[in-house]
Amino acid sequence: MRKTAAALMAVLLLPGMTACAQRKKTPTRPVAITSTPAPEALTPQVAAQALKEYINNEDVARASGDERLALSWAGDGQALLTAAEFRKSAFTGDPVPRYVYGKPTLYVPRLTSYPQWFVASVDRTVQGHPTSKYSALMAFNRASVSGRWKLSLSTLVLKGAKAPQIKVDPEGYATPLATFDGDLVIRPRDVQSIQAGMAEEGADNPGRRVMKPGLYTSGYYTQTQKAKKKAKDAGLTYEPVFTATTFPVFALRTVDGGGLVLYALSRNTVTYVRKKGLQPAVPREVAHLLDSRILKDQLQVWETLQFGVYDPAKPKTKTAQPKTDVIAQDGAATNAANKASS
Numbered sequence: 001m002r003k004t005a006a007a008l009m010a011v012l013l014l015p016g017m018t019a020c021a022q023r024k025k026t027p028t029r030p031v032a033i034t035s036t037p038a039p040e041a042l043t044p045q046v047a048a049q050a051l052k053e054y055i056n057n058e059d060v061a062r063a064s065g066d067e068r069l070a071l072s073w074a075g076d077g078q079a080l081l082t083a084a085e086f087r088k089s090a091f092t093g094d095p096v097p098r099y100v101y102g103k104p105t106l107y108v109p110r111l112t113s114y115p116q117w118f119v120a121s122v123d124r125t126v127q128g129h130p131t132s133k134y135s136a137l138m139a140f141n142r143a144s145v146s147g148r149w150k151l152s153l154s155t156l157v158l159k160g161a162k163a164p165q166i167k168v169d170p171e172g173y174a175t176p177l178a179t180f181d182g183d184l185v186i187r188p189r190d191v192q193s194i195q196a197g198m199a200e201e202g203a204d205n206p207g208r209r210v211m212k213p214g215l216y217t218s219g220y221y222t223q224t225q226k227a228k229k230k231a232k233d234a235g236l237t238y239e240p241v242f243t244a245t246t247f248p249v250f251a252l253r254t255v256d257g258g259g260l261v262l263y264a265l266s267r268n269t270v271t272y273v274r275k276k277g278l279q280p281a282v283p284r285e286v287a288h289l290l291d292s293r294i295l296k297d298q299l300q301v302w303e304t305l306q307f308g309v310y311d312p313a314k315p316k317t318k319t320a321q322p323k324t325d326v327i328a329q330d331g332a333a334t335n336a337a338n339k340a341s342s
Contacts, residue, residue, distance in 0.1 A: 037145050037146055038145070039112065039113070039114070039145050040145065041111075041112050042108060042109065042110070042111040042112070042116045042118065043108065044106055044108045044172045044173075046108075047106045047108045047118040047120075047140070048104075048106060050118075050140060050142075050149035051104060051106070051120050051138075051140070053149070054073055054140070054149065054150075054151060055101055057069065057072075057073050058070060058073055058099075058151075059098055059099070061073070062095075062096045062097065062098045062099075063098060065086070065089065065095070065096060067082075067083065067086040070082050070086065070096075071083060072148070073148070073150055073151060074150055074151050075141060075143075075150035075151065075152050076141070076150075076152040076153065076247040076248060076264070077152070077153060077245065077247045077264040077304045077306055078150075078151045078152055078153055078154055078306075079150075080304045080334040080335075081304055081306075081331070081332055081334060083334070084288075084289065084332055084333065084334045084335075085097070085332075087288050087289060088288040090288075091287065091288030092288065097126050097127070098126070098127040099124050099125065099126060099127060100124070100125045100126075100127050101122050101123070101124055102122055102123035102124070102125075103122070103123075104120045104121065104122035105120070105121045105122070106118060106119070106120050106121075107119040107120075107121070107166045107168070107174040107252055108172070108173055108174055109173065109174055109175070109176035109252070110173040111176070114142065114143060114144050114145060114147075115141055115142060115143045115144070115248075116141070116142045117139060117140060117141045117142070117152070117248070117250060118139075118140055118174075119137060119138065119139050119140075119166075119174075119250060119252060119260075119262065120136075120137075120138045120140070121135065121136070121137055121138075121163060122135070122136055122138065123135055123136070124136040124156075134156040134157065135156070135157040135163065136154055136155070136156055136157075137154070137155050137156075137157065137163065137260075137262060137308045137328050138151060138153070138154045139151075139152050139153040139154075139248070139250040139262050140152060141248055152247065152248055152250075153247070153248075153250070153262055153263075153264060153306050154306065154330060155262065155306040155307055155308045155328040155329060155330045155331075156328055156329065156330045157308070157327060157328045158326070158327060158328060158329060161327040161328070162327070163260065163308070163310075163327060163328070164254040164255075164256070164258065164260050164310045164327075165254060165255045165256075166252050166253070166254055166255070166260060167252075167253045167254060167255045174252050174253070175252065175253035176251065176252060176253075177251035177252060177253055177259050177261075178251075179249050179251060181251070181259070182314075183257070183313055183314055184258060184259050184311045184312065184313060184314065184324075185210050185258075185311055185312050185313070185314055185321075185322055185323065185324050186210050186211065186311055186324050188249050188251040188259065188261045188263075188311065189249055191211075191249075191261050191263060191309055191311065191324060192244035192245070192249075192263055192264075192265050193244050194207040194210065194211050194324075195207070195211060195216075195217055195242075195265060195307070195326075196242035196243060196244060196265060198211060198213070198217040198218050198220075198221070199216075199217060199218070199220035199221055199224075199242040199267075200220075200221060200224075200240075200241070200242055201221060202218045202221030202222065203218040203221075205218070209321065209323075210321070210323055210324060211323055211324045211325075212323045212324065212325045212326070214325075214326060215326075216307065216326045216329050217326060220240075220242070220267075224238075224240055227240075231271060232274075235273065235274050235275040236271055236272065236273060236274060237270075237271070237272055237273075237274050238269070238270075238271050239269065239270045239271075240267055240268070240269040240270075241267070241268050241269075242265060242266070242267050243265070243266050243267075243268070244265065244266075245263075245264045245265065245266050245304075247263070247264045249261065249262070249263045250262040250263070251311075254310070256312075256313065257313035258310060258311055258312040258313045259310075259311040259313075260308060260309075260310060260311070261308070261309050261311050261324075262306075262307070262308050262328075263306075263307060264304060264305065264306045264307070264331075265305045265306075265307065266302065266303065266304060266305065267302075267303040267305060268300070268301070268302050268303075269300070269301045269303075270298065270299070270300050271298070271299045271300075271301075272297060272298040272299070273297040273298075282299065282338065283301075285332075285333060286301050286333045286336040289301075289333060289334070289335055289336035290336050290337070290338050292338060296338050296339050296340045297340055298338070298339050298340065299336070299337075299338050300336065300337045300338075300339070301333050301335075301336045302333065302334055302335040302336070303331060303332065303333050303334065304331050304332070304334045305329070305330075305331035306329070306330050306331050307326055307328060307329050308326075308327055308328030308329075309324050309325060309326050309327060309328075310324065310325050310327050311324045312324065
């Protein structure tokens with residue numbers, strides 16, 4: 001009888017003991033093993049492939065009106081300009097311009113760490129407009145080993161100007177310059193602020209001692225004075241402000257010891273009424289950037305301007321002071337707001 005009871009108790013306890021044992025077991029799940037791509041040394045071959053992929057994908061994006069694809073290949077100031085182009089196309093109904101590129105010359109620094117970058121000099125023509133041919137200076141940037149090469153900056157060599165000859169070693173590599181390089185007339189990272197000072201104060205700005213006056217330096221000041229007078233006559237106030245950007249600065253050594261420096265500058269312009277009952281007109285070139293075309297008494301416009309300058313080497317003897325010269329320019333309005341002033 002006792003044996004029967006013990007056997008019965010064992011049978012009753014067995015399912016519970018089995019369940020407890022099962023609960024104690026931790027289920028195993030397969031874990032995906034991920035690996036970070038190995039760093040890739042930047043070579044002329046890598047740069048050539050990156051440029052080819054950009055040109056092909058950019059053309060597909062522009063031909064199909066695919067803004068998302070286009071923006072996936074653009075970064076920094078170029079992303080702002082690209083988005084503005086597609087917004088204009090949607091507003092006007094005109095297709096986004098497509099480009100035809102010539103044979104490029106690549107200037108590739110010897111870089112093994114990130115970010116990596118290179119510059120391409122290439123003739124560029126708007127498709128269907130053969131007289132629109134310009135020499136473009138295009139700076140590409142890759143932020144990390146897992147990132148994509150993106151066009152950071154594109155600027156056009158001015159008619160009558162000539163890009164300086166870049167120093168290239170026997171293996172085909174260009175020499176990058178630090179943004180704080182003190183052997184140039186202007187340190188690359190300071191070019192923006194000096195140009196901005198001349199743009200706001202004209203040829204009287206101290207920057208005139210190291211940077212040439214011209215259309216895209218002191219010439220901006222002259223344009224501003226004319227625009228201010230015209231606005232005042234219309235009962236308006238016109239106030240532009242030039243500022244340096246946080247976008248990358250690209251600098252390469254030239255054969256004469258100077259540098260080619262590529263960078264962006266921003267201009268923020270506010271136009272507002274001085275007399276009640278007046279309203280600032282919306283410029284045609286920014287209408288596509290406004291969420292509402294209902295006129296109010298304050299119009300604000302942001303522009304992204306991209307430049308290339310030749311920055312000479314500092315003279316080693318007491319000679320005439322060489323000056324940094326703007327040799328390339330491009331840009332457009334990238335944002336606008338039409339609002340009532342408080």
